[in-house]
Amino acid sequence: MFIYIIICSLMICASAIQLTMDGTTKMQQIWIAEYIGALIVQLFIYCWHSNEVLVMSCTVEGGLYKSSWWRRGVRVRRCIIMLGAHLNRRVVFSAGPFTNLNISTFIAILKGSYSYYAILNKN
Template identity: 35%
Template sequence: MLSYLGATAFQLFIYCWFGNDMMLESVSVANAAWDSAWPDIKSKRFRFGIRMITHRSQKVILITAGGFANVTLDTFTTILRAAYSCFAVLKKVEN
């Protein structure tokens, strides 16, 4: 049973790790576009594209679980804390 719980926790951790990584990368898109040398470029089309990328990337991309919880490392730690609390209560009631 312990190996099953460990495998389930590891699988949940992998989803949360990559969800957190995707969130951080989506935030860095706006910073990378803004830090580029776009003021030096004379093409209006290129400058417009950089502004559109910056505007669009202000909304963070997140993976959600059923639309009610963001899949990030914070969610993973919250789930582990809640699971341990339930385990502790059930162990206390058993005794």
């Protein structure tokens, strides 16, 4: 995923540069704009679903303790407490050991792509 994020960021930047170059026809600009949109949407889907998995993994443990587990026998209560300890983990998709995929990562990638574009597009 880390390589995909880097490539996607660079492709957004390169496509934006190509979009603003002189000599491109309106039809080429439409195709490039569609391509940039598709890259952004695809990256957003990965980051959105990873964020949803993170939010849901943080709320799973709460559902366990909302039940009437304290009315059960000692053995069941011990099992419920052990299950709660196992459910206390955060689940999140990551891009290698570098970053977790979430909405803030998506925004950071778009900001980085724009920064690359601004640096490379200076005349």
